[in-house]
Amino acid sequence: xxxxxRHPKIDIRAYTEVERVEGFVGNFKVQLREKAKYVLADRCNxxxxxxxxxxxxxxxxxxxxxxxxxxxxxxxxxSVPLIYNIDMDACIHCFxxxxxxxxxxxxxxxxxxxYTWEDVGAIILATGYSHFxxxxxxxxxxxxxxxxxxxxxxxxxxxxxxxxxxxxxxPSDHKNPQKVAFINCVGSRDKRFNPWCSNFCCMYSxxxxxxxxQGHPEMDVSIYYMDIRTPSxxxxxxxxxxxxxxxxxxxxxxxxxxxxxITHNLFVHSEDVTLGRVTELExxxxxxxxxxxxxxxxxxxxxxxNASQSPGGWFMEYHPKLRPMDSPTDGVFLCGACQGVKDxxxxxxxxxxxxxxxxxxxxxxxxxxxxxxxxxxxxxCVSAQGKKCGICANACPxxxxxxxxxxxxEVITAKCHGCGGCVAECPHNAITQLHFTDAQVLAxxxxxxxxxxxxxxxxFRCHWCSYGGADLAGTSHFDYSSNERGxxxxxxxxxxxxxxxxxxxxxxxxxxxxGCHPQDCHYITGxxxxxxxxxxxxxxxxxxxxxxxxxxxxxxxxxxxDKYSRVINEMQAALDNIPREILLEEIETLRPTMxxxxxxxxxxxxxxxxxxxxxxxxxxxxxxxx
Amino acid sequence: xxTETIETFADKVRTIPGxxxxxxxxxxxxxxxxxxxxxxxxxxYNPRRLIRKAVFGLDQDAFSDITTWMCSACDLCxxxxxxxxxxxxxxxxxxxxxxxxxSSTPLSxxxxxxxxxxxxxxxxxxxxYEAIELKEKPVPNRGQNLTIAQVDRNKCMACGLCAASxxxxxxxxxxxxxxxxxxxxxxxxLAVQKAxxxx
Numbered sequence: 001x002x003x004x005x006r007h008p009k010i011d012i013r014a015y016t017e018v019e020r021v022e023g024f025v026g027n028f029k030v031q032l033r034e035k036a037k038y039v040l041a042d043r044c045n046x047x048x049x050x051x052x053x054x055x056x057x058x059x060x061x062x063x064x065x066x067x068x069x070x071x072x073x074x075x076x077x078x079s080v081p082l083i084y085n086i087d088m089d090a091c092i093h094c095f096x097x098x099x100x101x102x103x104x105x106x107x108x109x110x111x112x113x114x115y116t117w118e119d120v121g122a123i124i125l126a127t128g129y130s131h132f133x134x135x136x137x138x139x140x141x142x143x144x145x146x147x148x149x150x151x152x153x154x155x156x157x158x159x160x161x162x163x164x165x166x167x168x169x170x171p172s173d174h175k176n177p178q179k180v181a182f183i184n185c186v187g188s189r190d191k192r193f194n195p196w197c198s199n200f201c202c203m204y205s206x207x208x209x210x211x212x213x214q215g216h217p218e219m220d221v222s223i224y225y226m227d228i229r230t231p232s233x234x235x236x237x238x239x240x241x242x243x244x245x246x247x248x249x250x251x252x253x254x255x256x257x258x259x260x261x262i263t264h265n266l267f268v269h270s271e272d273v274t275l276g277r278v279t280e281l282e283x284x285x286x287x288x289x290x291x292x293x294x295x296x297x298x299x300x301x302x303x304x305x306n307a308s309q310s311p312g313g314w315f316m317e318y319h320p321k322l323r324p325m326d327s328p329t330d331g332v333f334l335c336g337a338c339q340g341v342k343d344x345x346x347x348x349x350x351x352x353x354x355x356x357x358x359x360x361x362x363x364x365x366x367x368x369x370x371x372x373x374x375x376x377x378x379x380x381c382v383s384a385q386g387k388k389c390g391i392c393a394n395a396c397p398x399x400x401x402x403x404x405x406x407x408x409x410e411v412i413t414a415k416c417h418g419c420g421g422c423v424a425e426c427p428h429n430a431i432t433q434l435h436f437t438d439a440q441v442l443a444x445x446x447x448x449x450x451x452x453x454x455x456x457x458x459x460f461r462c463h464w465c466s467y468g469g470a471d472l473a474g475t476s477h478f479d480y481s482s483n484e485r486g487x488x489x490x491x492x493x494x495x496x497x498x499x500x501x502x503x504x505x506x507x508x509x510x511x512x513x514x515g516c517h518p519q520d521c522h523y524i525t526g527x528x529x530x531x532x533x534x535x536x537x538x539x540x541x542x543x544x545x546x547x548x549x550x551x552x553x554x555x556x557x558x559x560x561x562d563k564y565s566r567v568i569n570e571m572q573a574a575l576d577n578i579p580r581e582i583l584l585e586e587i588e589t590l591r592p593t594m595x596x597x598x599x600x601x602x603x604x605x606x607x608x609x610x611x612x613x614x615x616x617x618x619x620x621x622x623x624x625x626x
Numbered sequence: 627x628x629t630e631t632i633e634t635f636a637d638k639v640r641t642i643p644g645x646x647x648x649x650x651x652x653x654x655x656x657x658x659x660x661x662x663x664x665x666x667x668x669x670x671y672n673p674r675r676l677i678r679k680a681v682f683g684l685d686q687d688a689f690s691d692i693t694t695w696m697c698s699a700c701d702l703c704x705x706x707x708x709x710x711x712x713x714x715x716x717x718x719x720x721x722x723x724x725x726x727x728x729s730s731t732p733l734s735x736x737x738x739x740x741x742x743x744x745x746x747x748x749x750x751x752x753x754x755y756e757a758i759e760l761k762e763k764p765v766p767n768r769g770q771n772l773t774i775a776q777v778d779r780n781k782c783m784a785c786g787l788c789a790a791s792x793x794x795x796x797x798x799x800x801x802x803x804x805x806x807x808x809x810x811x812x813x814x815x816l817a818v819q820k821a822x823x824x825x
Contacts, residue, residue, distance in 0.1 A: 139706065189652070190708035226654045253654035255706050271655030276672065278659050 001080040014081060019115070021123070021304050024400075024414040025331030026367055028120045036111040038086040039072075043106035046074070046082035050107065053100035058090045064153045066171075067163035072097045077161070122331045122358035125315060126351065127301060129337035132187035132194065132291035139256040140186065142288055146172040147264050148257060151182075151201070151289045154208055168212060168219075170285040172264035177284030179220040181268050182209060183254055188291030189226065196312055200343040201289040202229045206242045208287070213245040222248040222281070224270055232345065250279075257286060292341045305332050306399045308524050314340045316524075325354040328524050329398065330369070330414065333357050372418030372435050372490055374401075377605065378408035380430035392422035392431055395493070397524035419523035420494030424533065429604045436489055438496065438601060439610035445503055446614040448485040450621075453507035454583055457571050459486045460495050461556075462530075465516035468558025478565035481572035483509070491515065491523045492530030498601040500537050500551070505594035507587050509575050510550045512567065513537070517555045527555070544593045547586060549574035635683040635723075642722055644715025651677045657703035657713050663696055671696055673703065673713050680720055689724040693717060695731045698783050699755075725780045734800045735782035736789060740765045743774040743796040749788035750775065757781035758788060758797075 004010050013032060020031040039050075056071035063069075071090040074082060086097065086107070098107050134150060135143040142148045147170045149157075160166035170177045182205045188198040202225065209221045228249065230239045243249070254270040266286050271278050294313035295301075302309050307327040308316045315334050318326035327334050333354035336347040361367065376392075383389045383403050392409050393401040400415035401422060411422075411431070420433040432438065449456055461467040467488050473480060489495060492515025503511050513534050521527035534553040541551050554567050575583075601607060639645040657673045658664055664671040676693040679685075688694060699714040707713060736749075740763070750758045757778045762771045775788075775797060789798040789805065798805050 185708070191710040192705075192708065226652050251655075252659070253652075253656045253708065255656045255658075255660035255703075269659045271658035271672075271674065273653060273655045273674070276675065277669075278664060 001078065005080045012081065014083075015085065018301070018304060024412055025329075026121050026361055026414070028123060028331065030118050030120055030123070032116050032118060034114040034116070036113050037083060038088065038107060038109055038111050039084045040106045040108055040111075041081065041083050043104055044083045045104065045106075046084065048074075048084070049100040049102075050084055050086075050097035053096040055094060055096065056090050056092060058087065063163050064150070064156050066153060066156055122333065122361045123305065124333045124335055124351075124354050124358055125301065125305065125307060125327065125338055126335045126354075127295050127298065127338040129292045129341065130295050132293050134186050134288045134290045136193065137187065140183070140254070140286075140288060141257050141259065141266075145257065145259045145264070145266060146170075147177075147259075147266055147285045149285065149287055151204060151208070151287055154287045158208065158211055168216065170264075175284075176216075177219070179281075179283045180212065180222070180285050180287065181266075181281070181283045182221070182223045182287045182289060183268075184223065184225045184289045185253065186288040186290045187293075190291075194291045194293060194312070196291075196341065197229065198289075198292040199229075199341040200292075203235060203238070203343065205287075205289050206230075206239055206247070209247040210238070210242050210245060213242070213247060217246070220248070221246075222250055222283075224250050224252060224254050224268065226251070226253050232343075252279075292337060295338065298338065305329060307332055307334070310340075314338065325350050325357055330417075331358075331361055367414065369414065369416075370418050372420075372433060373413050373416040374411045374418070374420065374422050374431050374433050376409050376411055377430050377432065380428055380605075381408040382428055382430070384408035389428075391425050391427065395421045395425040395529055397421065397526055397529075417523055419491040419526040420489060421491065421523070421526055421529045424494050424496040425529070427600075429600055432604075433490075433494065436494060437606065438498070438604040439606040441487060441489070441496075441499060442502065442601065442607060443610045443614050444487050445499065445506060446611070447617070448487070449503065449506040449508055450614075450618050454509045454580070454587060455483050455575075456508055457481065457484045457510045457512060457568060457575065458503050458508045459484055459512040459568070460492075460499070460514065461486055461488055461512075462492045462515040462527075463488055463490045464522045465520055465558050466514035466554075466556040466564065469514075469556040469560045469564040472558065472561030473564040474561075476561045478561050480565035480568040483572060483575075484512075484568045491521070491526040492534075493523060493526035495530055495533065496601075497533060497537055497540070498598045500541075501594045501598035502601055504541075504546070504550075504587070505591055505598055507591075509583065510552065510571050512571060513551070513553045514556050514567075517557055520557055531555075540597065544590055544597075546590055547578060547583075549578070635685040635688075636681050638723055639680050639716060639719045642719035644712055645719030646715075647709070647711050648677050648680055648716050650709040650711055651681065652709060653678060654708065656706050656708065660703045660706045662700065662702065663698065668692055668696060673697070673717060676720065677711070677713070677716055680716065685723070685727070688720050689727060689729040692732070694720050694724055695733060696783075697721075698785070721780070731780055731782070733782070733784040734803065735779050735784050736777045736786070736797050736799055738775050738777060739796040739798075740772075740774055741768065742794050744794055745773040745775065746793065747775070748791050748793065749797050752787045752791045753782075754785065754787065755781050755783050757783075 005012055015037060016032050016034045018030060019033045022029045050072040051070045054070035054072040057068040059065035060067045060069035062075045071087045072084055074084055101107050131152060134140055140148060156162040157164050157168055168176060184201050184205055187193045188196060205223050209223060212219055212221055228239060230236045251273045252270040254268045256269050258267045266283050267280050268283060269280050298313055306329045310316045315327060315338050317324045317334060317339055318328055325333050325335060335351040335354040378384055383405055384407060386406050388405050390403050393403050398415050398417055400412045401409055403409035418433060420436055423431045423433045461470055470486060495513060500511055515530050516527050518527045538551060542548060552571055556563050639648060653674055655674050671693050673693055676688060676691050679688040694717060697714050697717040701714055703713045745760055747760050750760055758775050760773050761776050762773050764770045765772045784799055786799050786803060795805060
């Protein structure tokens with residue numbers, strides 16, 4: 001900490017909140033609110049005279065409320081920067097601290113929160129985690145029985161700088177306990193509260209047990225566990241050491257703790273699973289290893305930075321295996337437990353990785369992005385004509401589109417990841433996606449459906465998942481119908497309703513609308529956008545009177561080659577079930593409806609030239625055949 | 627690629643409502659240490675082990691396990707289970723399968739004295755397990771279509787509420803909980819009390 005504070009290129013802004021974030025990778029603007037400390041940072045020398053003079057005592061959060069602190073305080077004696085702070089919620093304005101400070105004149109009661117804007121190139125989120133409140137589990141009696149404590153409280157009691165100077169005492173009578181039990185998985189691996197494993201509790205309960213056993217070999221220490229998880233380097237050896245020191249490991253999850261009201265001793269009711277017998281053992285003190293949970297205000301940071309959260313509330317990484325330190329927003333990185341529960345070595349490794357990822361951005365003058373970004377045709381955007389729209393901005397999972405009535409919508413190219421959701425959503429065809437323009441996709445469709453379209457299955461696949469699934473089906477030699485014709489787009493969000501209707505107008509036998517599973521989507525919520533639209537298309541086709549077997553929506557991952565081949569084969573079988581003359585008749589009857597629904601596609605710039613080009617190519621092929 | 631699915635014992639348990647999610651069991655033992663039957667009545671009673679027997683397809687073991695027959699569905703364990711398994715539902719499903727396979731409860735369940743039952747239906751109302759029904763039955767020396775209480779042995783948990791509420795002492799548990807045995811116990815206890823007072 002001190003090294004970081006002395007480093008010429010590190011600027012620590014303690015007691016400061018992020019209020020707003022604007023801009024994009026390499027060019028963020030961040031508004032910071034430096035909360036008023038009521039002590040001038042440049043004058044305070046950290047002598048602590050103000051704290052000595054202060055008559056007010058409040059519980060010390062850093063000591064897990066086991067010790068008091070003054071209203072003029074530093075969180076801990078090693079705080080960096082060492083500047084005192086006055087807690088205005090507790091202060092009674094006696095001004096004794098001002099007297100004590102004397103000539104330094106560092107205390108200023110008129111101080112206000114200070115707002116500043118800073119230019120930054122990259123942002124690293126390292127907001128950590130919070131603790132589960134064990135009093136939510138009534139059967140363990142935390143908060144009701146004085147000698148049931150949490151692991152963090154044990155951490156302070158067992159610390160030589162802590163409130164008891166490292167003397168292990170129990171809260172009810174301040175005597176040294178002789179029998180101590182630790183209970184693992186309190187609130188974690190518990191579907192009633194948090195389903196995840198909190199990762200490091202096994203190790204720190206063993207650590208605390210070893211520390212106690214080393215100092216007090218006569219003390220009886222038992223650990224109640226469901227499974228002991230010691231997967232990392234050296235961890236299993238540490239577990240062995242705890243056994244050698246005589247720590248008792250009891251497999252079984254306690255169902256309740258009861259208390260002797262006179263001695264305040266505790267009875268832990270649990271089945272010893274290995275014995276198959278219910279035990280009710282007496283302990284002097286019980287420690288609960290509570291679950292790690294996301295910071296309660298993680299959602300605020302999530303909306304500030306457009307950094308999405310996983311279902312549990314942890315920040316979502318770009319890719320769980322390949323990019324675990326990147327957030328879905330370019331230039332925002334994650335490290336430590338805010339991304340998912342992890343212990344210190346893993347947090348340090350991820351922090352170093354995040355720092356070097358951020359360094360890549362800071363060291364380059366130009367930043368390369370994927371070329372498949374969206375572009376707005378300003379003359380077509382109705383927002384420019386003074387109408388209220390903004391559909392594209394709502395569709396964008398990255399918040400890359402800004403719009404104002406009276407001005408054409410604007411795509412911030414550096415923020416755009418190229419899913420194409422806005423392109424498909426725009427009702428006026430005013431946005432296009434480079435390399436996946438309507439004209440390009442249409443040209444592919446016309447080429448694939450040029451001959452005997454009624455026999456063809458046109459498969460729209462997303463680049464990341466279902467295209468990979470089809471590829472895997474091929475490389476694994478899973479047979480599927482040769483009538484399948486595939487078109488790749490970046491995301492199922494790009495699949496315009498016009499494409500589907502145009503495919504049926506061209507006479508396609510069947511159409512597959514495929515993409516990632518929702519949790520696998522590479523564009524945060526692109527699949528959700530695609531899935532909603534697919535539902536709408538299905539209803540539209542049903543109301544037009546089309547055979548529902550001719551349209552199918554499937555979410556296929558890159559690992560599901562077998563599913564891809566099965567889906568295509570099922571579609572082929574369904575298509576074979578429709579007699580050819582009925583199919584041809586249905587295509588002809590529906591052609592005017594489809595033409596009407598896909599009419600907007602023809603308004604798109606360059607589409608006419610694509611159509612005339614594919615027509616001429618078609619004629620050339622026919623002439624050659626003739 | 628097609629594989630034939632074989633219906634295991636666990637699958638059978640799963641298809642009975644209440645028997646789902648048994649494969650989620652951690653085997654942590656919370657249910658066992660929460661259970662009052664295990665602690666106060668029967669040391670061999672163990673829901674965790676019964677779930678394990680069901681998962682591993684040990685159906686004969688499960689049918690002869692006392693746990694299958696003694697669960698009173700008080701549901702003390704259900705709110706404590708970290709995997710949210712409805713344990714009494716699983717036990718009930720195993721019991722249904724045991725009955726289908728021809729096993730029957732080892733408990734000394736309630737028995738109706740057909741000669742004296744008047745068919746008032748009090749016992750039907752008090753039974754917490756819906757094990758008693760009023761049905762017509764021919765009874766020798768009383769009539770051909772007599773409406774009397776009849777006990778479903780496999781639903782009865784031998785709690786004795788019916789015996790306590792019957793006004794004509796026509797329904798009772800057998801062996802050590804029969805009316806005679808209980809009255810004898812009471813006399814013995816009174817004799818002990820009296821001896822203590824005299825001394």
